[in-house]
Amino acid sequence: MATTEQEPTGAEAPAVAFNLELNADQKDIRDWVHGFAEDVMRPAAHEWDEREETPWPIIQEAAKIGLYSFEGLAQFFADPSGLTLPIVNEELFWGDAGLGMAIMGTSLAVASIFGQGTGEQIGEWIPRCFGTPDDLKVAAFCASEPNAGSDISNVRTTAKWDEAASEWVLNGQKAWATNGGIADVHVVIASVDPTLGARGHAAFIVPLSEAKGIEQGSKVSKHGLRASHTADVHLDDCRIPAGHVLGGKEKLDERLARVREGKRTKSQTAMQTFEASRPTVGAQAVGIARAAYEYALDYAKEREQFGRKIIENQAIAFALADMKLEIDASRLLVWRASWMGRTGHKFENAEGSMSKLKAGEVATWATERAMHILGGNGYTREYPVERWHRDAKIYTIFEGTSEIQRMVIARAISGVQIR
Helix, strand or coil: CCCCCCCCCHHHCCCCCCCCCCCHHHHHHHHHHHHHHHHHHHHHHHHHHHHCCCCHHHHHHHHHCCCCCHHHHHHHHHCCCCCHHHHHHHHHHHHCHHHHHHHHCHHHHHHHHHHHCCHHHHHHHHHHHHEECCEECCEEEECCECCECCCHHHCCCEEEEECCCCEEEEEEEEEEEECCCCCCEEEEEEECCHHHHHHHEEEEEEECCCCCCEEEEEECCCCCCCCCCEEEEEEEEEEEEHHHECCCHHHHHHHHHHHHCCCCCCCCHHHHHHHHHHHHHHHHHHHHHHHHHHHHHHHHHHCEECCEEHHHCHHHHHHHHHHHHHHHHHHHHHHHHHHHHHHCCCCCCCHHHHHHHHHHHHHHHHHHHHHHHHHHHHHCCCCCHHHHHHHHHHHHCCCCCHHHHHHHHHHHHHCCCCC
16 A cells, blocks of 8 residues: 655654663773672682581672672662662672572662661761671661561561650561661561551661660571571660651651541551562672573583484473573563662562562572483582572562562552452
């Protein structure tokens, strides 16, 4: 059919704004972190997994080059596209998830302070979360409890205001805290007004070296991420100054007053931190999945059975093709959510939860496929895919189980309070 107008071609074509090409800074940071992951983390991964101890020498190496530092994290976060932080996490967790969590575990507490703290609190406490290369510190975000994991509204740790002493008094038990009990800075979610449920929560800064009444409980012996310290934290009449509530006491009092009057407020204290961190957690899962895929691909191209490379079998080749497909799709969801979060686009359809859900499930699936491709070797500790499989599973559980993520997404797309 003849037309009177033609589409512009060649030099006449309009400029295309959409671009998935990483810029020079992003590529440089990616390659820098990848080098650290390959040269420092991978050779040490098996040892620290077996030891189940905090890998202070590895964290120190990261601190020496600025990878573990307030300045480093600020640089990653400052990228206006939002992509540098997930890129860094993917590379670190490609190196090793346990060591990666030991390095990045502090960032959850930092995210809470940055997202909810005053300018003065941010300036005072975030640098203390890291310390210096010669005096390393870590931080812990303490939200979960023995009876309050996915059900964050069931938090029973209390924070009561002592008017006479002008102090907060915290009592309760936190569970599954990364760096719990060994952190210099603990960010603790506690209930100020239990009658308000999750809307009565607040976040408090509890410095281990200054506050009395805080101590480590049982250290958790885990299936995966074994180089990352996880423990219970006990708070027994733990007293902290008035200014240690994130955002300030005056702002907290105003918010609680609005809630009591039936007015709407911003999201729950703990959920604000989780929602902001979900794409980053998704990036970690992508790193694990990619490590397993790349190892299985190399193995399949070298391993011979029945007189030919096993990659020549459709079953193996198709499994690897599916792994690559799912990993790339997961990364795109992570990048989209990271870009949206950084540029102020609202998660209308729970895009942050989408990214974490997809990446976490792909990581568990891809590492299992890698074990199958390696056969019996994949089941032994002489090969790393067994460790990656153990590390991956937590990504369908922590920071919101897969079921919770599906519920969040379902509520967002339907507008219905699904239970």
